[in-house]
Amino acid sequence: MDKNIPSEAADCNTSDLKLKGFKVYEVGSGVNAVPTYNRRDFYKICINTGRSLIHYANKGIQTEGTIAFFGNPRIPYSWEVISPTYTGYACVFTEDFLKSHERFESLQQSPLFKIGGTPIFQLDEGQKLFMTSIFQRMLAEQDTTYFFKEELMCNYINLLIHEALKMQPTENFFKHKNASSRITSLFLELLERQFPIESPKQPLSLRTAQDYANGLAVHVNHLNRSVKEVTGKSTTTHVSERVISEAKALLIHTDWSIADIGYALGFEYPTYFNNFFKRITGTIPKSLRA
Template sequence: MYAIDTEIVIPKYSLAADLVTGSTLFAINKIANATNYLRKDFLTPHRKDYYFWAFVKQGSSRHWIDMKPYTLQPNTFYFTIPHQVHLKEDTSPLTAISLGFTEEFLTLEENSFLRQLPIIQNQNNGHELNLSDADVTFIEDMLEKIYQENQTHNTWQHSMVIGYLRILMIYLSRLYTEQFNEAGALPDRVLLKRYLTKIEENYQQQHDVATYADMLNLSAGHLSEVVKEQSGKPAIVHIHERLILETKRLLFHTDHSIKEIAFRLGFEEASYFNRFFKRIVGDTPVSYRTTIREMYH
């Protein structure tokens, strides 16, 4: 299979070092009625290679995450996962507290528990949590505690920050579960998570279930059976969904040709790529690009 890294097409930014601690794994910032962003090119499509969270106290600008627009609302919590496509349409005043943390931060031994939380896994591809008055009070208080602790150089500072962060993440995960109806989801889907991780790492080159089964030291039949049981979808569907998501991102946010997008996603023939996309989406890539751009521009 022939593939090129799609990150070359849409710029990717790493987490800027925390202004106080200098950490490139975790950072927290306050934004007070600001219109100046760290990078002017945030007004063009870009990716973040880290988790980005923001409690918006005041704001009204329109942002995009992948192909979905969001008009910021006061007292609302927004969250994204690495490698999604972001776009800000303007630089309207914003008052917020933002958090950024990397995959490496979550692999630290003391943070391993956090990886299992619903808001981190984000199986429902959500980006916005509606908050009650009580939620706003609790979340704002926890963020303030994290921010203030991060400013100090007290003994066990790191442990205090992690402690507050764990409480905040559990609280947000409860809200996530309530708002995205995950109550009936299976609590332990270890193989499914491993499978989805492998897809995320390899979807540009590998498109068949058997290859992923080999990576996981399983038979294709067993992998397919367990994935269907744990997700309700055939194993191949997860591969196709990831390819379609990336295709839609590139069609919407770039002007690259269909042939180039096909090659970037590991398709040797653009004609086969066209048939693949139309079979799943019900429209050709060219028609989809035209329709989605007319709808939102």
């Protein structure tokens, strides 16, 4: 079985993305490569027809037919094509590009881009035709000199977002049942906002349950009780698991020294990082280096 990966570099030169704020492109099969597991500094919306295996966060999701995918820059993902033919469209855009839009903040909290949300939707023929037509209009407009092009692109992106939101039954939107649920949700959001770590010169600022309690302006005991009640795990366990997840990503996907990685994750000395990593994973950080 052939395994192809639509290469970000091959399908979309994003070098000018930060200048324009968006990029639209067509994708296809035929790129042979080893699967990559990346975090990117932009959001991505795409529709694809074919059979694929999407590695998203800690899950592997196999898809067939036509699907829409909503990529979040805070969550690593890779895309492995396992069918001989593969077609589709994609657009990538920075957070700043849509930030001025009055509805953007609430859309960020939707199941499309929310941590733990639903990033993949199976499309029927009508949905496929509609979303394809939007991408084709975006492609046609991308290189024009129309004065309000950015506003138009923003509207197209929001059309894609709302089309996917309509596929979600209203009850799928998260609703807080009580104060514990609300505090826990705020904690998990604050935890995720600490990542990804972009530079060893900007170390993790929140490391302990007390740090997060301070950030949320609640007593640490209240935070611990709420998180344990709702998730079954302690606040410290959530923080440790997320730090370990980030440590693994940095060990595999960067050339930073182990000491720099440890420092970036809030460990003053490499020995502290090594001991923490081994206690949680049963192995040492060096074992993840090729």
